[in-house]
Amino acid sequence: MSQRLYLENLHVGQRFVSNPRQVTAEEIKAFAAEFDPQPFHLDEDAAKRSLFKGLAASGWHTAAMSMRMLVDCVPLADGLVGAELQLAWPKPTRPGMTLQLSSEVLDIVHSRSKPNMAIVTVRNETRDQDGELVQVFTVKMPVFKRPGE
Amino acid sequence: MSQRLYLENLHVGQRFVSNPRQVTAEEIKAFAAEFDPQPFHLDEDAAKRSLFKGLAASGWHTAAMSMRMLVDCVPLADGLVGAELQLAWPKPTRPGMTLQLSSEVLDIVHSRSKPNMAIVTVRNETRDQDGELVQVFTVKMPVFKRPGE
Numbered sequence: 001m002s003q004r005l006y007l008e009n010l011h012v013g014q015r016f017v018s019n020p021r022q023v024t025a026e027e028i029k030a031f032a033a034e035f036d037p038q039p040f041h042l043d044e045d046a047a048k049r050s051l052f053k054g055l056a057a058s059g060w061h062t063a064a065m066s067m068r069m070l071v072d073c074v075p076l077a078d079g080l081v082g083a084e085l086q087l088a089w090p091k092p093t094r095p096g097m098t099l100q101l102s103s104e105v106l107d108i109v110h111s112r113s114k115p116n117m118a119i120v121t122v123r124n125e126t127r128d129q130d131g132e133l134v135q136v137f138t139v140k141m142p143v144f145k146r147p148g149e
Numbered sequence: 150m151s152q153r154l155y156l157e158n159l160h161v162g163q164r165f166v167s168n169p170r171q172v173t174a175e176e177i178k179a180f181a182a183e184f185d186p187q188p189f190h191l192d193e194d195a196a197k198r199s200l201f202k203g204l205a206a207s208g209w210h211t212a213a214m215s216m217r218m219l220v221d222c223v224p225l226a227d228g229l230v231g232a233e234l235q236l237a238w239p240k241p242t243r244p245g246m247t248l249q250l251s252s253e254v255l256d257i258v259h260s261r262s263k264p265n266m267a268i269v270t271v272r273n274e275t276r277d278q279d280g281e282l283v284q285v286f287t288v289k290m291p292v293f294k295r296p297g298e
Contacts, residue, residue, distance in 0.1 A: 051227065090232070
């Protein structure tokens with residue numbers, strides 16, 4: 001845990017890049033069966049006849065996989081916690097894709113009432129192996145200074 | 150599948166309410182272990198010492214459970230598909246809570262280029278057993294007329 005990050009370790013323009021993550025049809029179907037059981041997330045043949053023209057991951061599955069990549073590459077000491085965000089899925093996640101998340105610190109606003117805290121705005125892009133965007137979300141998170149400093 | 154909904158079955162102000170869904174600590178930890186492995190989602194003791202002051206579900210888990218309730222109570226014939234949305238978690242989902250989703254059609258904008266389609270804006274609120282809001286998201290979805298009409 002030597003690389004746990006506190007507020008003093010962050011600056012505007014800072015970037016983080018996750019390890020790549022491959023997506024399988026089995027994962028797509030398992031997530032969908034539990035949380036988004038629609039034909040185009042569950043069955044290749046039904047998916048061909050849908051808007052998606054083939055099996056596609058639930059957007060919430062893309063979001064969940066992206067969160068996992070975020071947790072793994074941005075080790076904030078007090079955790080990654082957001083209360084609201086804007087989210088877009090410009091194209092669907094497909095089986096066989098390799099996803100990778102990159103995050104950029106857009107803004108840091110120090111709290112007036114809590115001197116050990118700032119609200120940090122981070123933009124998180126998830127791209128496929130061709131660099132095409134499958135998801136983007138921007139979130140504001142409370143980030144704290146190292147205790148005792 | 151007698152209740153599959155097409156565009157002509159929707160109107161502004163229409164509401165849908167899901168069945169209730171209970172949330173267990175086991176589910177919270179299982180989701181977090183896969184997608185959001187942070188201490189306050191995984192372990193009661195660590196959670197007590199965190200911002201959350203006790204075990205809390207990942208926001209993405211709340212979102213995924215809410216999507217499941219949405220799919221179960223709004224049976225759009227061509228599926229529920231959103232490309233972008235705004236999402237907020239006013240308070241955390243806790244073990245033992247009973248969640249329920251209610252959705253309201255806010256707006257229906259008929260496409261000029263595709264006469265069989267409209268963009269329908271839906272606001273989806275997830276509340277706990279005391280009626281307190283744990284999540285809200287507003288999404289725009291393409292919805293189609295019944296084929297042949």
